[in-house]
Amino acid sequence: MAVIVESDDSGRIVIPKKIREELGITGKTQFILTKNNRGQILIQKLEVEEIAKRLREELKDTPVEDLAKGIREEINERVKKTYPSIT
Numbered sequence: 001m002a003v004i005v006e007s008d009d010s011g012r013i014v015i016p017k018k019i020r021e022e023l024g025i026t027g028k029t030q031f032i033l034t035k036n037n038r039g040q041i042l043i044q045k046l047e048v049e050e051i052a053k054r055l056r057e058e059l060k061d062t063p064v065e066d067l068a069k070g071i072r073e074e075i076n077e078r079v080k081k082t083y084p085s086i087t
Contacts, residue, residue: 001018001019003016003019023045025045029045029046030045030046030048031043031044031045031046032044032046
């Protein structure tokens, strides 16, 4: 479905009611908003539970604690190199 909408003076747009109803969008629904290099704005409904489910499935055989520890160590090393006066 394609719909033409206008932004207001603050840059806000209204998602038409039919689309909001079809997608279950309420006043507290969150979105991911990005732009691409062709001048397009992409908006996707953020479904936290669906993302969490996919992450659990994709990481089920991954030692997450080891992964997190490695990431923390890498961040700490970068901070030490970038801001030596802090450490």
